[in-house]
Amino acid sequence: MLKNKKLTFLLIVIISSFLFMTACGRDGGQDIPSAEDNSFIMNTLVQMRAYGENSEIAVEESMERIREIEYLMSRTLEDSEINQINMNPKEFIELSQESKKVLEEALYFAELSSGDYDPTIGPIVDLWGIGTDQARIPSEEEIAKALEFVDYNYLEIEGNRARVTKEGVKIDLGGIAKGYAADEVKEIVKKHDVPSAFINIGGNVLVVGNNVDDSKWRIGIQDPRHGRGNVMAIIESEDQTIVTSGNYERYFEEDGEIYHHIFDPENGHPARTGLLSATIITETSLDADALSTIAFIKGLEDGMKFVEDIEDVEVMFITEELDVYISSGLNDGFEITGPDFNLIEGGNIAD
Structure with missing residues (x-):
């Protein structure tokens, strides 16, 4: 720290x-x-x-x-630990020591910055699609809906396991x-x-x-x-x-x-x-x-x-x-x- x-x-x-x-x-x-x-x-x-x-x-x-590390933490690789957390809301997923450390650090910086850094920013990233061929400007209604799933408090770590507590929350460790x-x-x-x-x-x-x-x-x-x-x-x-x-x-x-x-x-x-x-x-x-x-x-x-x-x-x-x-x-x-x-x-x- x-x-x-x-x-x-x-x-x-x-x-x-x-x-x-x-x-x-x-x-x-x-x-x-x-x-x-x-x-x-x-x-x-x-x-x-x-x-x-x-x-x-x-x-x-x-x-x-x-x-x-990519195999463990990528959002887009089906078998990655991060994708497993995203695809199985409310279910604890067993973590490697590497993923546990990075998720713990992500929560640390989220709290330190009062949420300016937020590892659950995934729904907003997906909505805008920047860096893909689907990039667009979403409506304010779409943004407001996606923001309902952006809150680092929805990420829980318990021992060597982690989960998101709300369906629709998506972890993104790109930052x-x-x-x-x-x-x-x-x-x-x-x-x-x-x-x-x-x-x-x-x-x-x-x-x-x-x-x-x-x-x-x-x-x-x-x-x-x-x-x-x-x-x-x-x-x-x-x-x-x-x-x-x-x-x-x-x-x-x-x-x-x-x-x-x-x-x-x-x-x-x-x-x-x-x-x-x-x-x-x-x-x-x-x-x-x-x-x-x-x-x-x-x-x-x-x-x-x-x-x-x-x-x-x-x-x-x-x-x-x-x-x-x-x-x-x-x-x-x-x-x-x-x-x-x-x-x-x-x-x-x-x-």
């Missing part, structure tokens, strides 16, 4: 999937054994590269571990499971004594150690107005995770309006808080996954106030005006490279 501390807070950013390559070609690392893989798992592109002895087995084992998977990869890399590695699970970036040449990793933050490969900032990082929630990741446009996939559980609509993205930098990817969603939904001011007491967490917001608000701990190792962005230190927002 998270601990408290005073911290000037929150930001939103996006990670360029391929920037882990930027520091890999420097002198000194060319003779080090390495391995990499790029696969489509958990409904997203997963990229990994590792350096050092045992790097090949670490990458292979990591990819298999991510697949195992937290990728973070858990990244943390599991970190444990595998360390188990095999691999000193340097990078994993990107659909924008959930985690680095182990330093880069191959012993410099810090340089992680590119995506310009939210453009596609991947367009970078507006760089964060230097070691043994950290960087996770972004943004309105440009999955969306559709109708009549000039963008409808994105980050839903406000209170009103059932895509969250509109004047932000383009929110990025969390910390040590645990599961935490960062949930916190980036919470920060985006709360918006700049409330997000700052929410995160300022969380220990060892840094954040960056990008507003629709292209103002970039960063927490005080990001002053070192953070560089804006996009000429259109205005850097503002965010400490006074929470005062």
Whole structure:
């Protein structure tokens, strides 16, 4: 669980999937054994590269571990534990330790955020269909009906079992499971004594150690107005995770309006808080996954106030005006490279 501390807070950013390559070609690392893989798992592109002895087995084992987590926690795989809970309301389903942990963390963050993060958001996700060929704008009546089934209090965990207590409630761990998977990869890399590695699970970036040449990793933050490969900032990082929630990741446009996939559980609509993205930098990817969603939904001011007491967490917001608000701990190792962005230190927002 998270601990408290005073911290000037929150930001939103996006990670360029391929920037882990930027520091890999420097002198000194060319003779080090390495391995990499790029696969489509958990409904997203997963990229990994590792350096050092045992790097090949670490990458292979990591990819298999991510697949195992998908089999347990996917909403769409018929035999997954999460789907079994959704399809058998009021009936307790036996859980693996992995699913139990993630469900417990989901409830923790739901309570911590007063419901801004809600693992029972599934009915709203299904209604809008964003990211599928069924994407549409539902009526207010449809949204109101779906919201009757969105409340994390309908999720119960008892020992190694869990259930939803109301028919129609659907758990969706899309805002937290990728973070858990990244943390599991970190444990595998360390188990095999691999000193340097990078994993990107659909924008959930985690680095182990330093880069191959012993410099810090340089992680590119995506310009939210453009596609991947367009970078507006760089964060230097070691043994950290960087996770972004943004309105440009999955969306559709109708009549000039963008409808994105980050839903406000209170009103059932895509969250509109004047932000383009929110990025969390910390040590645990599961935490960062949930916190980036919470920060985006709360918006700049409330997000700052929410995160300022969380220990060892840094954040960056990008507003629709292209103002970039960063927490005080990001002053070192953070560089804006996009000429259109205005850097503002965010400490006074929470005062």
